[in-house]
Amino acid sequence: MQTALQKAIxxxxxxxxxxxxxxxxxxxxxxxxxxxxxLIGVPIGIWLGTGRFRGRxxxxxxxxxxxxxxxxxxxxxxxxxxxxxxxxxRFKLLFxxxxxxxxxxxxxxxxxxxxxxxxxxxxxxxxxxxARGLGFGRWKTLLLLxxxxxxxxxxxxxxxxxxxxxxxxxxxMVGGAIAWKTNVMTTAIMLYTNRGDFTLGIALGIILIAISxxxxxxxxxxxxxxxx
Amino acid sequence: MKLASxxxxxxxxxxxxxPALDFAPGRICALAGPNGSGKSTYARLAAGVLTPDxxxxxxxxxxxxxxxxxxxxxxxxxxxxxIRLFGGDEQRAEELMKALGLGGxxxxxxxxxxxxxxxxxxxxxxxxxxxxxxxxxxxxxxxxMESAIAAEKLVDDYRKECGCAVLLVTHDLxxxxxxxxxxxxxxxxxxxxxxxxxxxxxxxxxxxTRRFLEFYGGR
Amino acid sequence: xxxxxxxxxxxxxxxxLLAGCGSSGSSPAPxxxxxxAASEPPASPAAPxxxAASEAxAASESPAAPxxxxxxAASESPAAPSEEPEPAGVNTVILKEAxxxxxxxxxxxxxNPDAPFVDADGNPVSDVAVNTAGAEALIDWFLSAEGxxxxxxxxxxxxxxxxxxxxxxxxxxxxxxxxATDETGTIRxxxxxxxxxxxxxxxxxxxxxxxxxxxxEIQSAGTGKAIAAAKYGNADLILVHSKSQEETFVADxxxxxxxxxxxxxxxxxxxxxxxxxxxxxxxxxxxxxxxLDAFAAIADGKYPFxxxxxxxxxxxKELSLWPEALGIxxxxxxxxxxxxxxxxxxxxxxxxxxxxEQMGAYILTDKxxxxxxxxxxxxx
Numbered sequence: 064m065q066t067a068l069q070k071a072i073x074x075x076x077x078x079x080x081x082x083x084x085x086x087x088x089x090x091x092x093x094x095x096x097x098x099x100x101x102l103i104g105v106p107i108g109i110w111l112g113t114g115r116f117r118g119r120x121x122x123x124x125x126x127x128x129x130x131x132x133x134x135x136x137x138x139x140x141x142x143x144x145x146x147x148x149x150x151x152x153r154f155k156l157l158f159x160x161x162x163x164x165x166x167x168x169x170x171x172x173x174x175x176x177x178x179x180x181x182x183x184x185x186x187x188x189x190x191x192x193x194a195r196g197l198g199f200g201r202w203k204t205l206l207l208l209x210x211x212x213x214x215x216x217x218x219x220x221x222x223x224x225x226x227x228x229x230x231x232x233x234x235x236m237v238g239g240a241i242a243w244k245t246n247v248m249t250t251a252i253m254l255y256t257n258r259g260d261f262t263l264g265i266a267l268g269i270i271l272i273a274i275s276x277x278x279x280x281x282x283x284x285x286x287x288x289x290x291x
Numbered sequence: 292m293k294l295a296s297x298x299x300x301x302x303x304x305x306x307x308x309x310p311a312l313d314f315a316p317g318r319i320c321a322l323a324g325p326n327g328s329g330k331s332t333y334a335r336l337a338a339g340v341l342t343p344d345x346x347x348x349x350x351x352x353x354x355x356x357x358x359x360x361x362x363x364x365x366x367x368x369x370x371x372x373x374i375r376l377f378g379g380d381e382q383r384a385e386e387l388m389k390a391l392g393l394g395g396x397x398x399x400x401x402x403x404x405x406x407x408x409x410x411x412x413x414x415x416x417x418x419x420x421x422x423x424x425x426x427x428x429x430x431x432x433x434x435x436m437e438s439a440i441a442a443e444k445l446v447d448d449y450r451k452e453c454g455c456a457v458l459l460v461t462h463d464l465x466x467x468x469x470x471x472x473x474x475x476x477x478x479x480x481x482x483x484x485x486x487x488x489x490x491x492x493x494x495x496x497x498x499x500t501r502r503f504l505e506f507y508g509g510r
Numbered sequence: 511x512x513x514x515x516x517x518x519x520x521x522x523x524x525x526x527l528l529a530g531c532g533s534s535g536s537s538p539a540p541x542x543x544x545x546x547a548a549s550e551p552p553a554s555p556a557a558p559x560x561x562a563a564s565e566a567x568a569a570s571e572s573p574a575a576p577x578x579x580x581x582x583a584a585s586e587s588p589a590a591p592s593e594e595p596e597p598a599g600v601n602t603v604i605l606k607e608a609x610x611x612x613x614x615x616x617x618x619x620x621x622n623p624d625a626p627f628v629d630a631d632g633n634p635v636s637d638v639a640v641n642t643a644g645a646e647a648l649i650d651w652f653l654s655a656e657g658x659x660x661x662x663x664x665x666x667x668x669x670x671x672x673x674x675x676x677x678x679x680x681x682x683x684x685x686x687x688x689x690a691t692d693e694t695g696t697i698r699x700x701x702x703x704x705x706x707x708x709x710x711x712x713x714x715x716x717x718x719x720x721x722x723x724x725x726x727e728i729q730s731a732g733t734g735k736a737i738a739a740a741k742y743g744n745a746d747l748i749l750v751h752s753k754s755q756e757e758t759f760v761a762d763x764x765x766x767x768x769x770x771x772x773x774x775x776x777x778x779x780x781x782x783x784x785x786x787x788x789x790x791x792x793x794x795x796x797x798x799x800x801x802l803d804a805f806a807a808i809a810d811g812k813y814p815f816x817x818x819x820x821x822x823x824x825x826x827k828e829l830s831l832w833p834e835a836l837g838i839x840x841x842x843x844x845x846x847x848x849x850x851x852x853x854x855x856x857x858x859x860x861x862x863x864x865x866x867e868q869m870g871a872y873i874l875t876d877k878x879x880x881x882x883x884x885x886x887x888x889x890x
Contacts, residue, residue, distance in 0.1 A: 147743015148627045148635040155639065157744055158698070158727060189364045192340045196358030196426075197417060203377060211367055239729040239744075257858025258707045260886060 071266035081242070086270075089247040091160055092234065096167035097223040103168070104175025104223075105216060111176065112183025113191070113208065123180055129173035138236025141166040145237065158239040163247075166233040171223045178222060182215040183208065217286040224278055228271065248274075292316070292354050292424045292456045297336050297343040299329075307332045307480045314424060314456035319447075321471035321488065322460045325503060328477040330460045331361055334428045337458060354423035361428040361460075363413030365401035370412050373401045379419045387415035390445050392438065406433040414442055421453035428460045443470055464507040468492050476500045600884050602867045606785035607877065609801040611831065614823070614876050615677065616705065616779040617756050618652060620645040620747045621740050622766035638743035643688060644697035644724060645747035646768050651718050653683040653778055660714050661779055665878070669885055673708055673781060673878035680778040681771050690723035697726045700737075700745035702823055703858050706730035708878035732822030732858075740764060751823035751876075783827055784880055786863075787813075787872035795872070805831045812851040814871035816862050819854030828874040 074082055111122060143149050145157045156162040190211060194204040231249035238245035240254055248271045255264040296311040307329035314320055324330050335341035336349045338358030343349055350356055366373050370393060375384045388394050391411040396404065401412060410433040417425070427446065431439035443466065450457050461467050467474060467488070474491035476484040478499050484491050495501050606612070623640040651657045658676055665673035688694075705711055706728055715726045729739060733750040737759055740748050750756060756775055759765055765774035785795060785804055793813045795804035808815055809832065818825040821840060832838045838845050838852070845852050853871065855862050859879045866873040875883075 142742075143630045147638045147640070148629045149742075150629070152635075152638065152743065158729070186364070189360070189362055190366075192335070192338075192358075192360045193364040193366075193413075195340045196338055196360055196363075197376065198355065198357060198420070198422075199377070207366055207376075213367070239727070241727040241729060244727060256861060257703065258860035258882075260860065261864065 067262050067265035068269060070262055071269040074263075074266055075270065084243055085246055085248060085251050085267075086274075088160060088245065089228065089274075092163050092167065092247055093224060093227040096164045096171060097220060097227045099164065099168050100171040100175050100223050100227075101216070101220055104172045104219075105179055105212070107172075108176045108179025109183050109205075109209065109212065111180045113187045113205075123177070126173045126176045126180070130177045132170065132173070134170055134230050134232030135236060136232075137166055137170045138233035141169070141233070141237045157237060158241055158245055160238070160245055163234045163238040163245060166237045167227050167230060170230065170233055171226055174226060175219050175223055178219045179212065179215060183212065186211055214286060217282055221279060221282050224282075225275060228275060293351055294337055294349050295351075297349045299332050299336060299341065300344050305480060307336070307477075309333055309336075309482050312475075312482075312485075314458060315473075316423070316456050317450060317454045318472040319450060319457040319459055319470050320473040320475060321467035321492070322458060322475045322477065323462060323464065323467055323492070323503070324477035324483075325462070327479075329480040330462075330477050331428055333477065334358070334426050334458065334460050335360070337424075338426050350424065355421075356424045356426065357417050357420070357422040358426040359413055359417040359428060359430055361432070363409070363416070365404060365409050365412065367402060368400070369397065370399050370401050370404070371397040373412055374416045374419065376416065383419055384415070387418055387445070391415050391441060407435060407438060410434050411438055411442065414445070418445065418449050422455050424456045424458065425450065426458045426460070429462070430459075431461075431463065431466065439466070446470070462507070464492070464504065476503070478503075600867065600887065601789055601870070602786050602863065602873070603789045604784045604877075604880065605787050605791055605795050605872075606798070606801050606804050607782050609782075611801050612783040612785075612827075614751055614781050614783045614827065615753070615777045616674070616749060616751045616781075617753075617775050617777040618649050618747060618749050619740075619756060619759065619765040619774055619776070620649055620768050621743075621745055622764055625741075625764040625766075626762070627741070627743050635743070640743065641694055641697055641746040642766070643694040644690070647688050647690070647694070647722060647724065648697050648699065648718065648726065649747060649768060649776060650683045650685070650687045650770075651722070652714075653681055653776065654687065655684075657714065657718070658778065660717060661710065664710050664713050665708075665881070668709075669881050671881070673881060674710060674779045675781060677778055677780050681773075681776050683770060685770060687722055690725075695723065695725055697724050698729070698744065698746045699726050699749060700729050700731070700739040700747075701749040702733045702736055702751055703730045704751070704824070704876045704879050705749055707858070707860060708876075708882050710878070732818070732820045732825065734821030734825075752826045755823075755826065781877050783824065783874055784877045785872065785874055786866065786880060788870040793872065801831060802833070806833045808872050809833060809836055809848075809851075812848075814851050814853060814869050816866045816869070816871045816873045817845075817852060817854045818859065818862055819856040820858075822859075824859065824874060824876060831874070 111119060111126075141162060142157065145151045145154065145162055147157070156165070187208060190208050191204055194207050199207070229249065231253055234240075234245070234247055235250045235253060238247070238250065240246045240250035246254070248267055252264045252267045252271075255261070255267070292314040294312045294314070296309060298308040299306050309329075322330050322333065332341065335358075336343050338356055339348055339350060340358065340360075366376070371384065371388070374387065374393075375381065388397060391414065393408070393411055393415060396408060396412075401409070404412060410430065414427075414430050417427070425446070430446075431442050434442060446457065446459075447470065449455075459467070459470060471488040471492065473486065474488045475482060476491055476495065476497075484495055484497050484500050490496075491500065492504070495504065620642060621640050623638065623642050625638075627635045627638045629635050652661070658680075661674055662672060662676045665671055699711075701711070707730070711728055715728070718724065719726060729736070729745070731739070733752040733755055736745070736748050736750050737755055739745045740759070741764055748759075760774045767774050785801060787793070787795065793804075793807045793811050795807055798804040798807055817828055819840075825840070829839060836848070838848070842854070845854065853865070853869075855865055857865070859875055860883060862873060863875060863880065863883045865871070
């Protein structure tokens with residue numbers, strides 16, 4: 064009997080085709096969903112953080128609440144919407160990678176928004192005062208503010224990616240963990256665990272953590288460079 | 292440079308009420324008063340970064356205003372880039388950096404500066420271009436004596452060069468006395484006393500002003 | 511620099527811990543003598559030698575496992591493993607099988623495209639996309655001579671015993687099987703965990719796929735969930751093993767009769783449910799006359815029992831075997847009084863088997879999954 068670590072290393076070295084497919088699907092899902100969330104969430108976060116309009120506070124509360132939405136609930140919602148009897152059935156998206164990405168975007172975007180809003184609202188007033196005092200208009204002020212957000216955007220991305228790659232409730236619900244198609248690291252771990260094969264589950268877990276670590280190191284290095 | 296009368300209310304608390312004021316070109320007007328008297332609020336209203344009760348603007352649209360807030364923000368870039376934001380004149384920046392002793396810090400990240408250095412950088416930044424009204428909110432509060440004197444001289448030169456009016460918010464009485472031609476004294480959100488600097492800052496008419504002056508070691 | 515070091519240290523610690531957890535099962539042969547502690551030094555300081563290692567040689571390899579403190583062989587009777595011919599390490603054995611009550615029949619049902627589908631609010635939905643042609647092809651193949659032979663032979667190579675048997679009088683298909691077209695190429699099969707986890711579908715479907723050009727997408731869940739997926743229009747056919755639930759499914763109009771067959775329910779495979787438990791069998795179920803007596807004996811003695819508790823076919827079967835006086839049903843309050851011995855796990859078969867192994871509990875399982883579990887050495 065091998066240790067999980069040996070098994071993990073063996074799995075990687077063996078070039079197992081199913082593992083490669085799982086990794087590929089995982090990468091596609093997580094990278095797409097975290098990037099799309101960032102693309103949607105960052106502008107909204109900056110807008111919310113700088114905006115002064117009625118209902119801003121309410122929106123912030125809503126997004127902070129959504130941030131805590133359990134993944135399964137999000138998955139269930141998407142499942143019902145895109146199910147064979149759901150209102151969006153004609154898109155035929157259930158059990159595809161696309162719907163997994165959509166579900167994760169729904170799940171992660173509030174996190175991005177709330178995170179960025181917190182940072183932006185903490186500096187927005189001083190930045191605005193300083194920029195206006197120097198005679199800059201709206202656009203230049205926004206440009207300066209965005210420039211300030213580089214660092215938090217990176218850390219927010221890390222958070223989004225981490226949540227996305229670690230998330231299992233939503234993807235298993237809408238993806239169905241179908242082999243060769245929508246099975247990602249977390250759902251594969253769940254499947255193996257259900258079969259009682261804990262070692263393989265842990266081996267996959269080790270790979271998952273290693274990937275997370277690599278991404279973290281890469282992003283941290285980039286963050287260091289850009290935040291100078 | 293004319294500023295309309297204005298007031299600012301937060302909730303039910305009126306923090307400032309001020310009549311219309313006129314700032315003459317080429318003159319420095321000190322704005323003094325204890326904490327919470329509404330000095331900074333007035334500076335922000337005048338600079339247009341704060342909207343007065345009832346909306347609109349306090350200053351008329353035609354004049355160019357430059358304003359340095361009490362906590363001026365060091366942007367995430369080098370000191371030189373901070374001063375020359377969006378492509379400011381290189382020579383002017385050079386002069387200012389030299390005058391404020393920032394030459395050696397030009398490549399430093401602005402975020403890594405000390406409080407006094409940040410204040411010097413912010414002052415240089417606001418003096419890059421000529422204007423009609425320069426509003427400085429406690430510009431030298433974080434600086435050491437030497438830098439403060441250099442800063443005062445720089446502001447004085449600047450106003451002579453472009454003939455602008457200067458509104459200097461300060462609670463450093465000796466600085467006000469050194470620089471100001473006119474003075475305003477704010478007390479509990481009201482303009483308590485105004486006039487020539489010799490009067491307001493040396494022989495005030497009102498009791499509260501006198502107490503303030505005494506507290507700060509005046510005559 | 512310090513940060514990097516701290517980061518690395520944390521990683522090594524995590525890996526060490528995981529490696530430790532992963533190897534907590536006991537080892538069958540002395541051949542794999544290198545312990546994780548040797549290959550992963552950071553794990554060792556947290557894990558002192560387990561006392562069990564010195565007493566029971568069979569369980570000597572349960573080393574650096576700080577998180578999991580399970581030492582199965584030591585806590586159960588030490589004599590049992592040596593008597594059993596099974597590979598060492600698994601203490602759970604089959605105690606009761608081949609009882610008529612324990613037959614586990616697998617049934618194929620094609621989803622009716624014109625079924626009375628309703629959405630979440632109960633409004634009827636008419637245009638549900640169901641790939642009936644694909645479902646028909648797959649069912650035809652399952653019931654063809656080739657499909658049946660493959661299914662019946664499955665397990666011979668690996669376990670020396672068939673895991674599934676062909677049902678006498680199962681429907682037969684002898685006609686042509688329609689190959690895939692662009693529209694019918696993807697078949698959604700919703701099935702129970704046992705057929706999937708036992709590896710049956712993994713062995714059969716690639717043959718079908720390569721021969722006829724289809725792509726079969728398997729979702730595996732308990733029978734209850736598998737049927738629910740079909741009712742929501744997310745499956746083209748189901749392969750399940752719970753007669754009562756199948757009959758309701760048919761009665762509700764969700765299944766269709768395929769051309770060439772007489773019934774919606776096409777039962778073709780079976781195997782046995784088996785009652786498993788610790789080798790020393792404290793409840794004495796081995797000597798019980800019938801499986802019903804065995805369940806009564808477990809309940810009488812309040813010996814720990816793991817229930818799937820997830821609405822699966824296995825769960826449904828188990829519920830039917832308890833003495834009626836106990837009144838155990840799928841509802842949680844029906845067994846609220848028995849929680850000192852009746853464990854409702856709400857988990858897959860494999861997880862439940864692991865749990866039973868750890869707790870020395872009795873459990874009802876399909877034979878296929880148990881044999882896989884045993885062949886994997888109770889993995890884990």
